[in-house]
Amino acid sequence: MHKIIFIVFFMISIFINAQVLYSPNKDFKMEFSLEDGIPQYKLTYKGEPIIKKSQLGLELKGKKLVEDFDVLGSSTSTFNETWSPVLGEYSEIRNNYNELLVELQQQDSEIKLNLVFRLYDSGLGFRYEIPAQKEIHYFELMNENTEFNLTGNHKAFWIPGDYDSQEYVYNETKLSEIDNDKLNLNNGVSVKSIGGRYVVQSPLMMKTEDSIYVTIFEAAVDNYPVMHLNLDKEKYSFQANLASNTVGSTAFLRTPFHSPWRTIIASDDAREILSANRMILNLNEPSKIEDTSWIKPMKYVGVWWEMHVGKSTWEYGKEENGILIPNGKHGATTENTKRYIDFASKYGFDGVLVEGWNVGWEDWFGNWKEDVFDFITPYPDFDIKEVSEYAKSKNVELIMHHETSASVSNYERWLDRAMDLMNEYDYSAVKTGYVGKIIPRGEYHDGQTMVNHFNYVAKTMADNKKMVNSHESTRPTGMHRTYPNYVSAEAARGNEFNAWSKGNPPSHETILPFTRLMGGPMDYTPGIFEIKMNHYNPNSDFQVHTTLAKQLALYVTMYSPIQMAADLPENYERYSDAFQFIVDVPADWQDTKILEAEPNDYVVIARKKKGKDEWFLGAITDENARNFKVKLDFLNKNKKYKAVIYEDGKDAHWKDNPKSYKIRELTVDSKTVLKLNLAEGGGTAIHFK
Ligand code: NOJ
Ligand code: CA
Numbered sequence: 039m040h041k042i043i044f045i046v047f048f049m050i051s052i053f054i055n056a057q058v059l060y061s062p063n064k065d066f067k068m069e070f071s072l073e074d075g076i077p078q079y080k081l082t083y084k085g086e087p088i089i090k091k092s093q094l095g096l097e098l099k100g101k102k103l104v105e106d107f108d109v110l111g112s113s114t115s116t117f118n119e120t121w122s123p124v125l126g127e128y129s130e131i132r133n134n135y136n137e138l139l140v141e142l143q144q145q146d147s148e149i150k151l152n153l154v155f156r157l158y159d160s161g162l163g164f165r166y167e168i169p170a171q172k173e174i175h176y177f178e179l180m181n182e183n184t185e186f187n188l189t190g191n192h193k194a195f196w197i198p199g200d201y202d203s204q205e206y207v208y209n210e211t212k213l214s215e216i217d218n219d220k221l222n223l224n225n226g227v228s229v230k231s232i233g234g235r236y237v238v239q240s241p242l243m244m245k246t247e248d249s250i251y252v253t254i255f256e257a258a259v260d261n262y263p264v265m266h267l268n269l270d271k272e273k274y275s276f277q278a279n280l281a282s283n284t285v286g287s288t289a290f291l292r293t294p295f296h297s298p299w300r301t302i303i304a305s306d307d308a309r310e311i312l313s314a315n316r317m318i319l320n321l322n323e324p325s326k327i328e329d330t331s332w333i334k335p336m337k338y339v340g341v342w343w344e345m346h347v348g349k350s351t352w353e354y355g356k357e358e359n360g361i362l363i364p365n366g367k368h369g370a371t372t373e374n375t376k377r378y379i380d381f382a383s384k385y386g387f388d389g390v391l392v393e394g395w396n397v398g399w400e401d402w403f404g405n406w407k408e409d410v411f412d413f414i415t416p417y418p419d420f421d422i423k424e425v426s427e428y429a430k431s432k433n434v435e436l437i438m439h440h441e442t443s444a445s446v447s448n449y450e451r452w453l454d455r456a457m458d459l460m461n462e463y464d465y466s467a468v469k470t471g472y473v474g475k476i477i478p479r480g481e482y483h484d485g486q487t488m489v490n491h492f493n494y495v496a497k498t499m500a501d502n503k504k505m506v507n508s509h510e511s512t513r514p515t516g517m518h519r520t521y522p523n524y525v526s527a528e529a530a531r532g533n534e535f536n537a538w539s540k541g542n543p544p545s546h547e548t549i550l551p552f553t554r555l556m557g558g559p560m561d562y563t564p565g566i567f568e569i570k571m572n573h574y575n576p577n578s579d580f581q582v583h584t585t586l587a588k589q590l591a592l593y594v595t596m597y598s599p600i601q602m603a604a605d606l607p608e609n610y611e612r613y614s615d616a617f618q619f620i621v622d623v624p625a626d627w628q629d630t631k632i633l634e635a636e637p638n639d640y641v642v643i644a645r646k647k648k649g650k651d652e653w654f655l656g657a658i659t660d661e662n663a664r665n666f667k668v669k670l671d672f673l674n675k676n677k678k679y680k681a682v683i684y685e686d687g688k689d690a691h692w693k694d695n696p697k698s699y700k701i702r703e704l705t706v707d708s709k710t711v712l713k714l715n716l717a718e719g720g721g722t723a724i725h726f727k
Contacts, residue, residue, distance in 0.1 A: 199237030340391030352394030514558030588721030594656025692719025
């Protein structure tokens with residue numbers, strides 16, 4: 039009897055070549071079909087097409103898995119659970135989706151390929167799987183043929199598909215206007231459109247003419263390159279585009295294999311795009327670290343900004359005939375580090391980052407030498423033992439710095455010894471850096487080799503109970519669910535660009551949450567109070583392109599569980615009333631409410647401190663002044679709160695008068711509607727207690 043049912047079921051599924059899947063709330067509908075043996079999918083949102091029929095397939099070396107397929111079988115399932123991230127924007131996250139598994143087999147090769155689709159209330163995730171089978175074992179991936187056929191000439195917020203860097207200013211244009219060759223210079227940064235003229239990075243944020251917001255991204259990238267997108271301008275269609283390796287393919291793989299998840303998030307409400315970053319987390323595996331008690335949020339200061347503004351140097355001096363000659367400007371001295379430790383201790387910061395503590399900075403830039411750094415030898419004026427003991431006595435932790443200058447093979451050779459040093463002096467976190475072209479030469483930051491390196495470092499650090507914050511790494515894709523010690527990353531253009539270049543336009547921080555932060559926290563290093571660089575150098579016209587109040591609001595809008603107070607101690611003590619917000623704001627949250635949002639224009643977010651009935655609000659705007667009427671209905675209904683409001687002064691303006699701010703206090707409750715006035719390039723930060 040069983041056998042007959044099975045055969046009938048099998049016969050039915052052989053002939054079915056179209057499958058429909060709905061999201062739990064029915065807003066999304068995904069249709070899979072096999073036409074002339076080619077797998078395809080399409081996606082609608084509230085009845086409107088988002089992705090038109092688009093092909094799926096993988097191109098292997100010597101074998102194309104793109105056509106001549108049959109459907110062997112298919113099944114659907116539903117998943118619904120709630121989990122708690124170790125650190126996060128929400129203390130609980132619901133993971134609810136409907137899944138369709140389609141099992142395909144190619145006719146001649148008999149290779150089996152599975153497609154897994156997961157439909158959430160916020161969008162679609164899908165991936166390729168090649169199960170273990172005798173037909174295929176090891177393979178080399180040449181290209182991924184995943185298509186995203188869009189419905190029109192949408193507005194796009196994009197940066198060029200440079201496989202080595204995401205440190206660009208965003209462009210806001212129609213899809214038809216995307217062209218890396220026409221960019222040449224991107225706010226002073228030369229554009230290397232290695233991927234091609236029309237290749238852009240993901241996450242790619244778009245807005246249709248009907249005001250539907252659509253984001254193409256990915257989740258859980260491991261042992262695979264990061265996904266860029268190549269635009270076909272005739273069809274408004276993107277194809278997945280992967281950084282190649284030194285031998286001209288994109289990945290060396292084996293079965294059983296699965297790709298990262300390709301994701302399409304869409305909504306008619308821009309605020310829902312921001313809260314849909316939970317879908318990216320949900321598509322990642324649960325934590326592989328069992329005891330996570332040592333993973334904690336950190337606010338930190340550092341021997342850092344003073345080098346970026348040219349007040350001191352990373353290097354000790356210069357090297358002549360093997361002898362180090364001091365320049366008298368070295369930042370990471372024992373004495374100066376103690377000054378930062380005192381400051382951190384006085385204001386309750388958890389950590390002090392020290393850059394330039396180790397030998398090698400005389401000759402680190404330019405990638406000629408593989409072994410500039412050994413990660414264990416301090417400069418003669420940095421007494422690591424004394425500084426560590428001092429920090430401990432003040433209840434402050436030191437944050438290790440490993441600038442690799444992208445000499446990755448060298449870093450891997452030294453990693454165990456570097457770890458021993460961190461263990462010896464009880465460092466619990468490290469900031470890594472990958473400035474320059476990668477060694478092994480010819481590899482890209484976004485290729486498979488480097489993705490594996492970044493994940494390997496996170497795993498090795500986890501084995502040693504250390505947290506990692508990487509700069510110049512690939513951008514996160516939610517892997518901090520699986521390795522919660524991978525607490526943050528830069529992987530976009532940070533605040534530092536404002537110190538030594540034309541900087542980031544006032545809109546920059548209003549697009550980052552829709553793009554870079556969809557995959558995970560960013561170490562943006564907010565909190566610059568001394569906005570204009572002529573404070574340090576009378577000839578400089580560089581500056582931070584925000585008001586001071588907006589720098590405060592960034593602590594709420596720019597999520598990171600390791601958050602820097604980036605400016606110099608003396609600058610904070612001059613504006614100690616405004617500094618109080620940075621002292622009070624936490625870096626780990628119970629809940630998050632996106633109150634207002636429009637990509638590249640403005641973001642207003644309220645967050646609840648973990649385990650406390652205290653809320654923080656951050657509102658930021660681009661180059662336009664704006665008013666918001668914010669309903670405080672997120673507050674506890676039965677309580678009154680004191681709201682401390684840090685806002686732009688009447689005459690504030692990011693360029694003309696950035697340091698004009700005022701602080702006022704109000705008694706509010708959940709029925710209060712607050713009017714916020716933001717200056718050009720301005721912001722508001724509020725503490726409700
Ligand atoms: C670039 C990083 O983003 C920055 O934070 C760091 O100070 C320098 N590299 C030097 O490592
Ligand atoms: Ca950087």
